[in-house]
Amino acid sequence: MCISASPNRDALFLCPDFIGGIPIRKRNNRVVVHLNDAELSKLEQDSATAGMCREKYIRLALMGITIHPRPPDNYGKVLQQLSAYGNNLNQIAHVVNATGRATAEQLDTALQILEKTWDYVEDTL
Incomplete structure (x- = not known):
């Protein structure tokens, strides 16, 4: 599930994992991974560069998909x-x-x- 880090509660409803405020979960298995500060920082930086949430970034990386940086806005x-x-x-x-x-x-x-x-x-x- 991709949840925005913004304090705006309405951000939850913009996520594709939610329809009308009701969570639609397609992935029922949860994995907990412990990271040190440097690893978390690298994950945050890489996922932001790719323009996606951490969860999606990790799933694509696990599948061996090459993740490219998000193209510039222009x-x-x-x-x-x-x-x-x-x-x-x-x-x-x-x-x-x-x-x-x-x-x-x-x-x-x-x-x-x-x-x-x-x-x-x-x-x-």
Whole structure:
């Protein structure tokens, strides 16, 4: 069960293990593990980096699933912008394929788009 550490009691009702305030338990077996301060700190840090509660993190680790850090909050915006740059390059490629040649202006535009893409990725990630 994932319970928020916030003092807000309503946080319990946002957890997928609760429906209408009634706990829905799919896992009936409990395991108690004793950790020292360093181990607990590492668990807290790793689960927070992955963006999940400790219980879910431990279950995935036990199953041998590779746990990756949660993507940055602006990840969707980055993908959208990169897609727009890709679309612009694709339009240039269509024109070049249709005519069989590329003008200096088209090549300069494509180079500018690629430079913008690299700059954007470096600045945001």
